[in-house]
Amino acid sequence: MTSLAVGVDIGGTGIKGAIVDTESGQLTTDRIKKATPEGGKPQDIVDVAKSILDDLSPASDIAVGVCFPAIVRGGKTMSAANVSKKWIGFEAEALFEKELGRSIHFVNDADAAGFAEQQFGAAKGRDGLVIMTTLGTGIGTALINDGVLIVNAELGHLEIDGVDYETKASFAAKERDDLSWKHWAKRLQKYYSRLEALLSPELFVIGGGVSKQYEEFLPLLDLQAEIIPATLRNNAGIIGAATLAARSAH
Numbered sequence: 001m002t003s004l005a006v007g008v009d010i011g012g013t014g015i016k017g018a019i020v021d022t023e024s025g026q027l028t029t030d031r032i033k034k035a036t037p038e039g040g041k042p043q044d045i046v047d048v049a050k051s052i053l054d055d056l057s058p059a060s061d062i063a064v065g066v067c068f069p070a071i072v073r074g075g076k077t078m079s080a081a082n083v084s085k086k087w088i089g090f091e092a093e094a095l096f097e098k099e100l101g102r103s104i105h106f107v108n109d110a111d112a113a114g115f116a117e118q119q120f121g122a123a124k125g126r127d128g129l130v131i132m133t134t135l136g137t138g139i140g141t142a143l144i145n146d147g148v149l150i151v152n153a154e155l156g157h158l159e160i161d162g163v164d165y166e167t168k169a170s171f172a173a174k175e176r177d178d179l180s181w182k183h184w185a186k187r188l189q190k191y192y193s194r195l196e197a198l199l200s201p202e203l204f205v206i207g208g209g210v211s212k213q214y215e216e217f218l219p220l221l222d223l224q225a226e227i228i229p230a231t232l233r234n235n236a237g238i239i240g241a242a243t244l245a246a247r248s249a250h
Contacts, residue, residue, distance in 0.1 A: 114142020
């Protein structure tokens with residue numbers, strides 16, 4: 001029984017994939033990255049995913065996991081973040097399986113990243129509730145309770161001060177409003193304090209590209225829960241999608 005699986009991580013700007021050893025969480029091939037097609041329409045994105053799979057050319061018995069920036073229910077994408085609105089209510093898993101010519105495991109991108117951090121990264125071996133957040137164009141969230149992934153938590157969209165708070169606290173909002181680290185941290189404090197009041201996690205794991213600069217803002221936050229940077233960086237989605245695919249195949 002092979003421990004290898006393919007992970008494909010679909011984002012608003014890039015689509016990336018690799019073959020992963022799901023026992024160790026290590027990539028066994030180079031990561032292939034291609035630009036997300038302009039407009040992010042279903043067929044265009046699936047065509048790029050297929051070209052990545054063709055480049056990786058995995059054996060036919062290797063499981064394939066695909067993660068996507070949307071709520072995923074019963075193989076349908078029920079929302080669309082930074083891709084075409086045509087994905088909303090779309091039979092996404094069926095189209096991927098038809099075009100890729102194999103069955104896949106299809107999951108939300110933040111859920112895949114959070115699961116990878118829990119299995120192999122910053123949250124490994126941690127009990128209780130772990131909340132992973134990815135700070136980027138928006139705020140992605142994943143909930144893992146005692147190692148069990150609770151899917152489709154869209155807690156970036158908490159309403160605070162009458163607005164969808166990812167529009168205030170995402171990394172894109174920091175750049176848009178030209179905020180210093182200190183002023184951005186004030187917004188993050190408000191967001192994480194609300195999350196903590198509602199869910200009382202043991203641990204927050206902070207991912208997204210900005211997590212590389214965690215020393216600029218994490219020390220400015222005052223929370224009861226421990227708050228630490230993600231360790232798998234931009235490979236987390238690939239590793240999580242592959243590992244979830246391998247487990248569902250067994």
